Amino acid sequence: MLVAVSVDAQVPPGFTLTVGDVAAIAGVAPSAVRFYEQHGLITAHRTAGDQRRFDDVAACRIKVAKVAQRVGLTVREITDVFADLPADPAPEDWARLADVLVAEAEARTAALRSYLDEIRSAGRLCEVDGRLGGNPGR
Amino acid sequence: MLVAVSVDAQVPPGFTLTVGDVAAIAGVAPSAVRFYEQHGLITAHRTAGDQRRFDDVAACRIKVAKVAQRVGLTVREITDVFADLPADPAPEDWARLADVLVAEAEARTAALRSYLDEIRSAGRLCEVDGRLGGNPGR
DNA sequence: CTGGGCGTTCGACATATGTTGAGGTCAAGG
């Protein structure tokens, strides 16, 4: 007789965390966790009673996302980057992810620096490639 | 009696750009220019007819702001950074500004990199234990 | 098997960042 716990038979093993659990681990509000799931940043399985059950990877994704948001990435962009992350990421997978995110952050910083350098080196502020004196339509 | 020469006497010299001019130069919509003025990112003088007249510095500030937004700074934060910028900035002033902005961008990138490094070196992702018996193909 | 602490959805609210439209005014060219 192997009939035992049939309640969460459809929830894969490892998916034991509730919304509140993930929220506590990731340091965000439960509402935010639902928001991220709605937007595909994380995924959940559902119990027979329609409750979400998360993986610990979900909490990890959220933590990374919060830091990535600080460098200007939108939830949508972060979701896209996460699209390449396997369901059960190995350290190398995290490393690849890190490369992508850091590269993006550095590219944006480089753009900022480059533009500021341009302004600074232009003797008289940034009258760069703008035609002053005309008023063409938009 | 009306005095003809008093029409734009209150608008300082150099403030010749209309909302549309600044918008065209900075590459944003006129509505955005008004928005930035409302939020203190740029300042305008008014003609006798209550129209805004900007300085070319305004367009420059907007251009910088757009790039700074890409590294995660809010309009509020950018406005605060601009608070230290003189009305008529010299190259050194832009240089100081650049230092502040780039430092902030790099700090945020560093935080991201540091956190990702932490995850990667933790081996077992975000300090949480799951089924680490292996990485089943699935 | 029941109580209450979580969970669920849904819609309203909140903030940031703008855009659009209505209704009216200003200013520069003809």
Next chain:
DNA sequence: CCTTGACCTCAACATATGTCGAACGCCCAG
């Protein structure tokens, strides 16, 4: 002067990122 396009304000809408409350359901401990 007078037309016409750009400007003014104000309000509503739009999107991103969440939060909160109501009304209701699930589930674990006693």
